[in-house]
Amino acid sequence: MIVLSLILAHLVADFYLQTEKMVYDKKKFLKLHLLHHTLVTIVTLWILYYLQDFSNIMATVLFPTLSIVIFHALIDLAKMHLQEKVIFMKQKNGWNLALFITDQVLHLFTILAVCYFFLEVNLYHLIDTILVNLHMKDGMIADKSLIGSTLFIIIMFILITSVTGHFIKILLGSLTRHLSLFEGKYTLRDVEISATSQKSLSEEYTYMVMKHQDLSRGKVIGYLERLLVVALILMGSFSAVGFIVAAKSLTRFKQMDDRDWAEYFLLGTLTSFLFAIVIGIILKVVFW
Numbered sequence: 001m002i003v004l005s006l007i008l009a010h011l012v013a014d015f016y017l018q019t020e021k022m023v024y025d026k027k028k029f030l031k032l033h034l035l036h037h038t039l040v041t042i043v044t045l046w047i048l049y050y051l052q053d054f055s056n057i058m059a060t061v062l063f064p065t066l067s068i069v070i071f072h073a074l075i076d077l078a079k080m081h082l083q084e085k086v087i088f089m090k091q092k093n094g095w096n097l098a099l100f101i102t103d104q105v106l107h108l109f110t111i112l113a114v115c116y117f118f119l120e121v122n123l124y125h126l127i128d129t130i131l132v133n134l135h136m137k138d139g140m141i142a143d144k145s146l147i148g149s150t151l152f153i154i155i156m157f158i159l160i161t162s163v164t165g166h167f168i169k170i171l172l173g174s175l176t177r178h179l180s181l182f183e184g185k186y187t188l189r190d191v192e193i194s195a196t197s198q199k200s201l202s203e204e205y206t207y208m209v210m211k212h213q214d215l216s217r218g219k220v221i222g223y224l225e226r227l228l229v230v231a232l233i234l235m236g237s238f239s240a241v242g243f244i245v246a247a248k249s250l251t252r253f254k255q256m257d258d259r260d261w262a263e264y265f266l267l268g269t270l271t272s273f274l275f276a277i278v279i280g281i282i283l284k285v286v287f288w
Helices: 002-015 020-024 026-051 057-086 092-117 123-133 146-172 174-179 217-234 238-251 259-287
Strands: 182-193 200-210
Touching: 002 026, 002 092, 002 146, 020 026, 026 057, 057 092, 092 123, 092 146, 146 217, 146 259, 217 238, 217 259, 238 259
Parallel strands: none
Antiparallel strands: 182 200
C-alpha cells in the first residue's frame, strides 16, 4: 500500500497538477511543479504515518519527502538539459519519447528506493507478491486489501487515460497539435482562360481549417475508447473490440483519402488500443 500510495501521488502531481503551460515552459514553472510534488507527497506520507502506525515522523514523513522532491528536481533538470539538445536532432519525437519513458522510470526507482531505505518496505517480498499474482510462481494468489486494490485500480485508470494520452501525443509529435484539432476544409478554385483558347484551366487548392481547443474532442474520444476496450477485455468480449475500431474509422472515412492523415490516425489508434489491451489483460490477470 505504501508503494502504491506514493506512485499515485507522483501521477497526480505530474499529470493533473501540472498544466500544459507548465509542461511547455518547465524551466519557468519548475519551482511551482516541485511545490505541487512536495504538498502531495507530504500529505500522502502524513496519512500513511497514521495508518501504518509509524513511530518517527522525521524518518517516515520529512526525510522521504525531501528525498523524493530533491531527486525529482535533479531528474527534471537533467531532462530539460537533454531536451534542449534534442531540438536539433532529426528524430526528435523518438528522443522525446525516450526521455519521457526514462524520466518516469527514474521517478519510479526513486520512490522504490525511498520506500526501502526510509519506510522499511521489503522490496523482495513486493516482487515476490507481484510474481505470485501474475501466476509466474507456484502458490495461491496473494491476499489483496481493499485499500491496495482501490489504489491499484486508480493507478491503472490514470495510466490508461492521461499517461497513455501524453505518450501518444509525444509519439505523434507536431502532427498532434494540428490534425487532432481538425475541423474541416474549404476549397478555392483558380480559373484561368487562355487567350488562344476558349477552354478554361482550373486548379483546386485545399486548405485545412484548424480551431484551437484546450481539450480536443479527439482526446476525450481517446480516453473513452481505451476505457471501453479495457471494460470489454475484463468481460471477455475480445471480438467486440473490432467494432470500436470500425466505428471510429467510419466517422473519419472521408479524411482517409489523405495519406498523411490516415497514417497519423492509424498510428494513434493502434497505439491507443495496444495500451488499452495491455492494461485490460493486467487487470484481468490480477483480479480474476
